[in-house]
Amino acid sequence: MPTITRGVRDFLATGPLAHLVTLDSDGSPQITLVAAGLDGDDLVFASFTDQHKLDNIRRDPRVALSFQAKEYAGNGLHPYLVIEGRGRVSDGGALQVMDDLAPYYIGPGATFPMRNLPPGYVTRVTIERVYGVGPWREEQAG
Numbered sequence: 432m433p434t435i436t437r438g439v440r441d442f443l444a445t446g447p448l449a450h451l452v453t454l455d456s457d458g459s460p461q462i463t464l465v466a467a468g469l470d471g472d473d474l475v476f477a478s479f480t481d482q483h484k485l486d487n488i489r490r491d492p493r494v495a496l497s498f499q500a501k502e503y504a505g506n507g508l509h510p511y512l513v514i515e516g517r518g519r520v521s522d523g524g525a526l527q528v529m530d531d532l533a534p535y536y537i538g539p540g541a542t543f544p545m546r547n548l549p550p551g552y553v554t555r556v557t558i559e560r561v562y563g564v565g566p567w568r569e570e571q572a573g
Contacts, residue, residue, distance in 0.1 A: 433558060435472050438567035442500070442512055443468055446535035449496040451476070453487035453518075461487055467496060468532045474514055474558060477525035477532075479551035485520050492517040494556055500565070510565035516556040525551025 449467045452460050463484050467476040474496065478485060488494060494517070500510035529543035537544075561567065 432472070433561050435469065435558065435561070436567050438565065439512065439561055440469060442510070442565060442567065443498070444535055445501055446532075447498040447501055447512075448536075449476070449498050451484060452495040452497070453484050454491045454493060455487060456490065465496070466529070466532050466536050467498075468535055470528075470531070470555070472558065474516065474556040475528055475531075475553060476556075477528035477551055477553050479525050479548045481552065485552055485554070488518040488520050488554060492519060494518045496556070498563075508564045510563070512561065512563040512565060512567060514556070514558055515560040516558040518554045518556045520552050520554050522552060523550040524553045525549075528553050 446466075449465050451463050451465045451467075453463075455461050461483060463482075465476040467474055469475070493515075495513060495515045498512045498514075503509045526543060526546070526548060533541040533543050
């Protein structure tokens with residue numbers, strides 16, 4: 432398991448949306464957009480309904496998430512971060528995860544705006560690889 436550096440944590444705290452890649456039963460990629468963040472050294476995201484992506488993770492836990500920086504004023508490639516790992520889906524707790532992520536995606540002190548929702552599902556990803564272009568690249572190379 433790689434070390435989750437300060438640069439990775441700081442980047443994810445800016446609230447970039449993630450493109451989540453799971454694998455369909457025929458091996459083809461299925462891609463969806465998720466709000467995700469760290470809980471300790473795991474990446475977490477939630478869903479209020481049982482969706483195709485969750486079926487894929489239950490069958491084959493390999494996932495990849497690609498995050499793009501919201502803003503960039505520098506030269507060169509736009510900063511991005513890719514996390515690969517293995518996901519596990521559990522029942523319930525979606526609203527708590529979305530409340531935990533809300534300050535990053537909506538603003539300081541925010542909670543998820545919709546409250547009357549089913550318990551949903553939480554996916555935790557054990558991180559196996561981190562790469563991309565940004566300060567985290569230099570931290571890992573050093």
